[in-house]
Amino acid sequence: MMKLLQKAVIAAGIVVAVGSQVQAQDWPSKPIELVSVGAAGGSTDNVWRVIADSVTKTLGQAIAVNYKPGGGGHIAGEYTARQPADGYSFMLTTIHTHGITPNIYKSLKYNPIEDLRGVARLVTLPNVLYANSNLPINSVQNLIAYAKANPGKINYASSSLGASTHMSMVLFSQKAGIEMNHIPYKASAPAVQGILSGEADISFENLSAVMSQISAKTVKALAVSSAKRWPELPDVPTVAEAGLPGFEVSSWFGIVAPKGTPDAIVDKFSAAVEAALKDPANAQKMHMIGAEAAYLGPTDMDKMIREEVGRWKPVVEASGVKPE
Template identity: 40%
Template sequence: MTRFPRTRAPHAALEGSVGSRRTVLKAAAAALGVLALAVPGAAFAQDYPNKPITMVVPFAAGGSTDLVARTVAQAMSQELGQQVLVENKGGAGGNLGASYVAQAAPDGYTILMGTIATHALSASLYADPPFDPVEDFTPIAWLVTVPNVLTVNKDYPAANVQELIARLKEKPGEEVYSSSGNGTPLHLSGELFKTMTGTDMVHVPYQGSGPALVDVISGAVPINFDNLPSSTEHIRQGTLRALAVTTKTRAPNFPDIPTMEEAGVPGYETNTWNALFAPADTPPEIIARLNAAANAAITDETVAKRLAEVGAATVGGTPEELAEHVKSEVARWKPVIEQSGARIE
């Protein structure tokens, strides 16, 4: 896969550079280190933040990642004393927005609301990944984990997972399902379902959960794999029928929805998570400031309650813990992706 072109120069001083991004950034960091010796206390980090911060969501508005981002960003704004502005940059299963942040200046003013898609699946799904989830980012904080959910249009003629499987086997390759995009955990949830049930259906990718849900509710695409938070209100309102959650245990906010295993697919389990990342080489003082603000945000009583209401379980912790989580997730999903046969050129 061809790497995505830069949508803007990370910094005016880098425009026209023929060196690698990492070489240029390290040179810049070295220059700043010399400057720090002349400026007591390294004012460039101590004064952070002194302007608004952009939190890039690599999916369209209206999805689970967008919901978590806007909830957390508001609380982080209060902690940091500067606005944290959410900017949606959907496309390519989250890779477009993630690539944008990977190429941004490592100054703490452009950060990523990363997901399992950008930091666990992309490395194995793409023939030519546009970024390295470990080398091209600095971890900030692991925020939440959320279940995925299999839903159908309210008028779809399948009341449970077993009836869906029977229908798919009667009409192999004729039914379609939607997800928030190629290479997302929801795409993989659908492919894993097909593999484990011996069924076949066509995947229709969207640029985010929001657009996908519109077509499922209308009946244009009758089957959907989504993160539970973005489908929550539609399930409660009855415009979507939830057949199963994809985690080992039932979701506390929907105790009547069975797990996929309870619904008759033994061993099936997927979930997703959200975490904050900065470009590689972001100064540790800035990462520490962002980490403290992120942890304070998700432990705020109002924020935690809001996230719990939509099925998101808060995590928190150190940048080092997030780094280890990313490495373990890349390793966990690689064999799943290989077994499913999913591949994006």
Template identity: 35%
Template sequence: MMLDLKRCLCAALSVLSLSAFAQTTRGAVPASDYPNRPVKIVIGFPAGGPTDIMARLFAHHLGESLKGNFVVDNRPGAGSTIGTDVVAKSPPDGYTLLLGTLAGQGIAPNLYKKLPYDPVKDLTPISMMASAPNMLVVSPELPITTVAELIDYAKKNPGKLNYASTGNGTSQHMAAELFKSIARVQLVGVNYRGSAPAITDLLAGQTNVMFDNVSTLQPYVKSGQLRALAVTSSTRLAAYPQLPTMREAGVPGYEIVSWFGLLAPAGVPTPIVERLTAASNKLLRNPAVIRQLTELSVVPVGSTPEQFDTKIKSEIQKWGAVVKTAGIELN
């Protein structure tokens, strides 16, 4: 009888021990084993655009650094909020990431009042990867060679010029709206699902003006298919020293710089966030990566999760004021 009782107690203790071990190991995060299956980097834009180019570059080098398979998952639409929503609702295990942008993380929260996710609470910042100014270009068919001439032409022909945009709430859209607001001109927006189709119509003369990332536009500018008028950063670009900034060209207070940063769903274990942050910042110090980014007129940045979080919150505040002034709201 006593022997049977001891066996029962031993069995019960074994079950409790196994249960406690399971609870402990369930909460533990073997970051050294991460990743042991493919990691998706979701972007809110179609293939071929600047975010796609950056995502594929970072995916390749993260895969090499962490000895895993990082793949890009394009989820375009609604100012990149569709892709952001996918990540915000994904399991917080580090296997679904977001390459966030100024448009998705800084501008969209001010434009879309009914987002299906909280733009701050539902995402974990990992690292701000790079920044990139936009460039203002026009069709060579227009008799315009400077920003001043563009403003003068637009004022003499109100509503006759249109601008190509990569969708509501994108940095390209807001760059044009900011220009309209400061220069006090009328331009008609034509929205596309990405840079590639927008540029196609601009080249065909279906649209007249466009703001987009330098990396996307530079092949067409160098070939003479598009005419560049200015850059949207506060300083000139080394690759285009002849191009004035928008401020220098007569648009006071104008500045918009796009950026790309890695985020994960809220709740991703800290060891995985730290591993991704370290790998991200390391690749941005890689001479080969720096060279590739420089060729695209993109500046490598790198940051801590806390610094990136502060950047996102400051952008939301800044663009909230711009959106309010312009009276733009999307639902």
């Protein structure tokens, strides 16, 4: 009886494995939905557009981006977590949604870590500290001096509460000993517009979201948050070089899927992303918009996400940031 049971279990496993392979061979047979935590024209959108055609051609189906910005990324996250795990819903996520805000929001209707699984990390990218062109500052030291002389009079924008752009400014303010007013937006694109319009004075933003404005000199780039200068902005120092030693923050973007999405489908999608990122032309385009191709597969991405949550926990606790 035991042997028969063992054989049945083995047979069932074989059926599941074969079924998964067949499902992956047939997948995708219809368009794929990619839910984005960002808005159209924002940093996540800019990065995805670089590889979208390559991934679409490899998979042989259209990939429709469904923009669901706001709520600290939780609007997109909750929506994606509730979609069928059939390989037709994925989510374009960031360090914000899967690294920082799990330490801020304690009563979510879904678990960003347990209800979604890693597919592929796309890029890493620095944040850039930039200012409205009319603000009378031209350096980090100018900013610190101006803020100390005008406490509480500078408004800074972020792409959302708890985003790396927000936490970068929290850390900056703590290290510099200054106070500024926070204006959270729903995504990168409206935050950039807030700076351009003068509604906000200064911001940290993913370089990919504001590179074109820096190039056009409609805003002033003061420093980058990474450990090294960005090659396309050789005259822009790092924050550490500019006066705050030890300051460093880097962001990342990636793709996740509802928990339960078959391994074979996840692996197939991930492989298409990897091939697109390895294309030298795409890698160069990424660099030109302020991002660096940095592929990680499903297992490594899941590991990275858990490490990121742990890394940001003490930072969030020290900042005193609370849901707004």
